[in-house]
Amino acid sequence: MTAPDLQEHLSIIERLKSSVQTSDFDQMFAVLTSELPKSKQFLLKMELKRLSQPCDFYIDLRGHVDGTVHTYEYEGKTHYMDDNAVEVFEQGIRDYGRFTLGVYEDVMNTDNNYRVMHRKETEARIKQVLSNEQGLSDAELTTEPVTRHLARSVQFGSYLNRSEERMNYSITVEIVLGNGKKYSAQTTDISVQGCKLKLARQIKLAENDQLGIFFRELEQEYTLDRNNPIHYQIVEISLLDQKTQQLRVKRLEQSSQQEQEFTHFIDRFIRANKRRYKLNLDNALDAVIVKGYEQFYVPRTSSLPVFISVRQGKSHPQCALTTENNRASFHYFQDELQRSVLPQVLSAKRLKQLLQLPEGQRQTLLYCFTHASKGKLYFYSATEAELATENGLSALFLGFGASKKSWKVFQLSFLNTSSEYSQLHFQLPGDTSADTKAKNTQLLDAYLTPLRFIVSLTDISTDSSSSWYQQLSYDKSAVRALNQFAHAKLNQLPFCEAIPVKYVNLRSEDRYLYKTTVQLQNAQEQKLPDAFSRDFSPNGMQVETMLPTQLKRGDLVRLNLPELQKISNKFQLKQLLYEVMAVSKSGTIMNLKVVENDDGHQGKAFFQLLIQNNRSKLTVAEEQVKHPGLAPALRNMFIKALNSFPFYLHRKGIRYEMKAIAQGGQPNSLHLLLAQLSTEPEHLNIEPLLKHNAVNLAFASQLKQMKRQDPPKNYELYLKVTPKADTKPELSCHYDYEFNNEPEKKAFIAQLIADEAVLFCYRIWLSRTGRPDSDFIAQELNYISQYAIHKAKLLEEELWSVVGVGELVDITDELLLRLDIPPAQRQQQSSLRTKVLTSASD
Template identity: 50%
Template sequence: MTAPDLQPYISVIERLQPLINTSEFNEVFTILTADIPKPKQFLLKMELKRLGQPCSYYIDLRGKVDGEVRPYEHAGKTHYMDDTAIKAFERGIKRYNRYTLGLYEEVMNTDNNYRVRHKQQTEQRMQAVIAGDPLVTTTDPETTETEPEKTGPSLIQFASYCSRGEERMNFTIDIEIEVEDGEQFQASTVDLSVSGSKLKIPNSRRLAAGQKIAILFKGLEQEFALGFSHGIPYQVIDTEVVERSQYVRVKRLPLEDEHGFSDFLKQFIHGNKRRYKVNLDNTLDAVVVKGYEQFYLPRISSLPVFLAVREGLPVPVCAMTTENNRQHVQYFQDERQQSVLMQLLTGKRLKSCLQKAPSERSTILYCFTHAAKGKLYFYSATCDELLQLPDLQNIFFGFAAQKPSWRVFHLVVQRTHPNDSHILLSLPDTADQDIAKLNQPPSQLVQGLIKDFRYIVSLTDITAQESTALYQQITFDESKLAQLKIFGHAKLDELPPLESVALQYVNLRAEARFLYKTKVLLKINQQTFLEAHTRDFSSKGLQIETGEQIAYQKGDKIQLALPDMQKISSKYGLTELEYEVMAVSKSQLIMNLKVVEQTGPHQGRLFFEQLIKNNRAKLTLAEETQKYAGLSQALRNMYVKALNSFPFYMHRHGIRYDLNVIGRGAEPNNLHRLLGVLGDKQQKVNLQPLLKNNATNLHFANQLKGMKRQDAPKTYEVFIRYRQGQKKMEQSFVTEFDFDLKTAQARQFFVQDALANDLLFCFKIFLSRTGRPDTEHIAKELGYVSVYAIHKAKVLEEELWSVVGVGDVIDISDEILLRYGVSAEQMLAQQAKRREFVSSVEAAG
């Protein structure tokens, strides 16, 4: 932005900007600034040169402007701008003949920018106060804070969408209803389909589910000769009373001349659906639910493991992987790269979890490994097992926590069934020629793979640096270490393979990557180079692998050369190419690099752009190919129908961040129940115990501002003390986050104090930055809505585009109690209290 002291000369700057890179600039500058002091002339010239320099910034106005943002390509870059910004951009390109820093600032400061509006309205309010008129107010919805407790959060019920067998048209027409005793009365339709209808009848009349009726379509008879003087038979499905009317859903019963009337209704609906509008209720619901599911699933930190029952034994067959959980698959592999989950997820452990109430089908799994004679041995114990062996608890914790391989997992068991793998679209087959194809069940191959699947075990790594340190402080008798053998898992000659299946979702990379191996020389100093090779490349980045460990970190700048590539091209200089390190693997052998563009174009980028353009057909895309087509979607459907986690979503509206949408799976978890204690019919969940008067919301917002989509989740621990029997929120809940209780001693005191008389719930939160919504997943349904209600489609898209963060909440109450040395008696008493609480909530619900 132009400095305030140069604002009086803004008109001069605007006149000179188009001439900055022309031969006329100096002459015109001298004429226009003749009356301006020399020091100001110097500052003006520097400002003009700044504004006129080439710009490489991406423009992304999503969530920042009052307009529909869409992708816009220019000079190989994809910007995201609305119509106002695009017009300003194209106008600027014509004026300056290139993309400059001044043009970037101009586009970022259009009149419909929320930040600009906020600044203008702030100035207006200040001027109003100075002028003695403090009652002047603004109506900018983006800067008006809405009290969360007035509206309450939206609750998204995962997998709640249903398929409609046929299109239903909103259609109101007069009808007569005849009941079984021959009595008739007037009513009207609300909507109409081939096989059913929704009716509006007077409140003085009552129909019951299962009752048979006949409908005379008087309104239609006036225009069409239907020939059904005795009416069309229907049966009542359900009823609902709203204010002074009763709404009744009915299905049509078979007729002797069934075919003729069905054909009439099909033709009538098809010919009039644009006139009377198709009923979109279930499709709108499906778009919202699927959109939020697809934000959440790629960011889960839990590893879902799918178990089949074969010869009476549970066998882990597949694991659904994401960017956040892939490392867990590797952790559970031995020196032969074989998965040991078969040994850890025993039938006894699964049975122990499944015998608990649905809300408690989980435990804490502690693991570590021991290397001996070139072999890797796994040891594990659950929270329940250690409570039954109190003499070994301290020995296990004290010894195991010293090991670098020490891990703590939250383990939850969920039932599943192969039938859950197939979820139909919410659209009927008649809506689009592709719907029937998309609604096909999984292939015979996939059905054969999943036919024995009965359980999903979700493993979430909840290891924390503080908890590890506390476990390490536990003293134990080293002479009794041999007793830990009962927690060891013997080596087996053969273990069943575990198939890692990547969750399929939209590719959020800016450009395609291609597999290619070529020599790379990393410049260490003027004389020393480290040899490496590329794994894949794009025009703007490389992934390289070295033969020895490197000490680079994210953000480092490096220089490299491509000697073999230089031999095939003299057009570009491929030595001393500057790249920035974006990520380094745990093995410190693989780096992801991004080009660093200074004043001129990056020679490496230009070379790879040309290489891709000339050899696109010969290059191999670096994408994960599915070993079994359709398996990923089948596992996704099974998981989303079974999960019982607590997802939440952060939306950005202008300068404001809101946490006002939460998700729920097949079963509510304890946080759902806890936040529903003081809810009501309109507001079933009250987030105030979690948000702490919006302080948590602001903390999460500040965290998200500094995160990128590919960053690992930021974790928090939250301690909620619930005092039963209170009527007010402030008296019922005491909530503290780990950033509130800054020391282990403070947290331990809070835990011990809460256990004395109250209920204690502890949760671990995984907060991730999201990318753009996966509209490909909902393309058919969103497109269908757009045909009949473009305004509704736009509202849905804007809602999804405004999501900037997703959180996942895991219950770690039992691990917290063990971490802070709570006795077995206190722990069992607290578990009993929690069960009573859950029972009371479910009874009240």
């Protein structure tokens, strides 16, 4: 970008940039700059020559501009630009006569670029602040309140069950301690088996102490024993303020007749007065929040949870929980016979190596690519640790593998789990159906009990990251040495099945599993690779091709159904027009939608009749499962183990806010870092994430263009941590769209490492959410509505305002390796990160 001291001469640069390569450039330059000093003339000429230098950079504006990005071919290279950038690019080519640095910089600095928008907004804000400061005293400026950005912290899988209703009821009671001393206390709520008390802080008590309670005010209204107290035990003590403490107490054994009579009395009393004094609904309110945010996140997670079973000392992947976002990862590990090779990729040897690492650090990078030969698909994979031990093969594997279209990099996390976590459910007071649910899960014991671990596979590869690996130099003659990373073709493979997670059916119609031959043609009537159907509905079809295609969303295709045509003379099943709605990353699986004309659609009519006459014989896609309740059980186990960083974007009017952060069984490194800035355990201070107004500039603009079924958009977040001796560390965030290009990004990271700061890098997946699954939380909302309808409405408003869900995963190790940071510096950064996180968790 042109230096600030030359900005005032941009008009001269615009006049001369198209003439730099012409013979009369020097003459024109001398005329236009005759009044400038020699030093300024020299700088201007150097700048013009710099801008006219040939450029071989790839332009990739995906996630960087407020516009729809599409491919653009120029001189054999594929760029990704929106219409605005294409216009600037083509004008630059006309001005310079070729692709130069000047063209590249103009394209990267269009008005709809998020980085440019952010800079202009910041400049305007600073200008406004400076203008407002005139006439204000120093005291007035320094006393302005500091705004903190707090987000609700949601703990997945944390449901507080109550077997009985608890009524908010405040009366004065008298407590009797074991030493005979008596004190006055105040109830805050009461149930049949317990209550909460407030009393003076100076009274010395301990958990598990026993005490007696006289309900003096109730004795005056009702016939109660005035001589013998009701016996309780202290369960929990908490301090409310400097003068008051709160006790949570439970009833002791009720053997005496007086105790049993009191039980019946309290039960009748609560039933008669619960609408007058209101029930304590805290547990139900928390359950709606937790369950509501869980059902937004799990169907949109990009991580693929693979469940590892252990039988007789041997381990193997048994199943994977698939979602809309991670299904492509499961399909990636299927061979030409649609068999999962995950049992080979996640071998016992690799799992054992991860298990030997300290808990919380059990993760590695998994590099993969495939090779097709003679109709068979061969898989190659290597972990970060395996490449480190094989001298000279690291660059060979990474460089050669990245040249393949099938190249993938996965973040592999090894997590503990247990079948006990499968029975997570919330129980309302008096709800006996929960017992039935627990009994139903016993039918799954044989399946779930062996599941001991979860391997979370997260695809962190992108086109831009792959280009860095492709730059690695390697000995092409040594490619055969990579055979040691190949997985052998086996006649039999241990079965690993996909279990789809489902909360709410957002489709307008059911899809039915059916495999039949499909012949495809593109819009140019070119024949596409052989294909077969995976499922169908009257208005659409999912098709899988034997080889990857170049089709993309929005393309039109025509298809023939030769096998189905044999059974139907009534419908013409040839040249049926469909629109491509989605294509897998492998380019082999696509979702098609019927394109109707004035005469209707023969395929739609045929499938409607087929379904009508054969509904009992057809299998609904993703509806039939091997064990009823298996998907919810695996979902419960996953949310209790996950270590990612889910966050939620809410829409409030025209603005978007990040109002909730979730956490699974293990805190992410970002959880620990942000917790240091927070003083409230139930909230996280997310101010570092919002410094560049990412929510309303980048994220909101992206969500406005997305539909619920669209794949997530990727971002990278760079977090610079500067430790302080006596205070909390300083956190500074930078998003990838703030940098002009990859070299500039690498220079920033190299400088950060040189300054001995600590780097954390995160990959972000941002998805558009659909409507909440009301059925999933209907029971709790109905219960709350009976006693506090205003609270139920507030909960519904909060959940219905969620428009986006994000998932954030730590990819620092992969970034440093990708950018070819020297091993010594990578090790130093690893030690610094461990030190920072250890301090944060203390």
